Amino acid sequence: MNDFVTINRRKLFTTENYKKGTRIWLRDSEKVWIGGELLDDFKFNSRNKIQLQDGQVTEIDESEELPFLRNPDVLLGCDDLTTLSYLHEPAVLNHLSFRFVKREAIYTYCGIVLVAINPYANCSQLYGDDVIQVYRGVGKQVRELDPHIYAVAEEAFFDLSKFGKDQSVIVSGESGAGKTVSAKFVMRYLASVACSSSSKSYGNKP
Incomplete structure (x- = not known):
């Protein structure tokens, strides 16, 4: 049971789920979470470009955790x-x-x-x-x-x-x-x- 509770997103998903155009969530100091979209295929230990919902482009460098995936708007x-x-x-x-x-x-x-x-x-x-x-x-x-x-x-x-x-x-x-x-x-x-x-x-x- 403990293994299930502590399981991380890297075990649930692979980078195959994070191709260009995939919609994700990022931490934000003001809004807590902000939506974004991958501009390229996601890679660990690399600068991954993200276009945020407000149009700005930022970069993230993840070495352990995959970003949270966003739900379809429907x-x-x-x-x-x-x-x-x-x-x-x-x-x-x-x-x-x-x-x-x-x-x-x-x-x-x-x-x-x-x-x-x-x-x-x-x-x-x-x-x-x-x-x-x-x-x-x-x-x-x-x-x-x-x-x-x-x-x-x-x-x-x-x-x-x-x-x-x-x-x-x-x-x-x-x-x-x-x-x-x-x-x-x-x-x-x-x-x-x-x-x-x-x-x-x-x-x-x-």
Whole structure:
């Protein structure tokens, strides 16, 4: 297991994956990561020319690690990170940033996990009774709807009602990430649907 965790990109890929025109990620002091494109085939211990997204040309000299590969633009904005071809730090950060800035979406799935960005703004319109009704009773089809904290609560309540087994919703994150608020919305959803549903009828939307 440890070997899998510590495996590096040089073991996963070869320079055959880094031909001229390949799109990669580079470290940037201001943006953390910036996209670029190889102007020639990549070679270790050589000055490799890269054209950055802003049009500038720079050079890198890598002796050990291959640069992170960029995902195709067609995947940018999808609501589940697991659909990306490459799932690594720059890919995740870029994807979440795109959804937040361009789509005004604070929620993104990563498989069964819901990733939430604290917008530090009033988003009460995302949590009204009308939104609860969108997710209420859809059960396993909830993944066909937009990612939302209510979707997580709906899955838990649906399984509780259908199978009669205890369910858990784990909310984790850094200090100030919005854990308390997220937990409150889970409880709000559960309180709302529990008051108007029975274990026998839940899952059958009117």
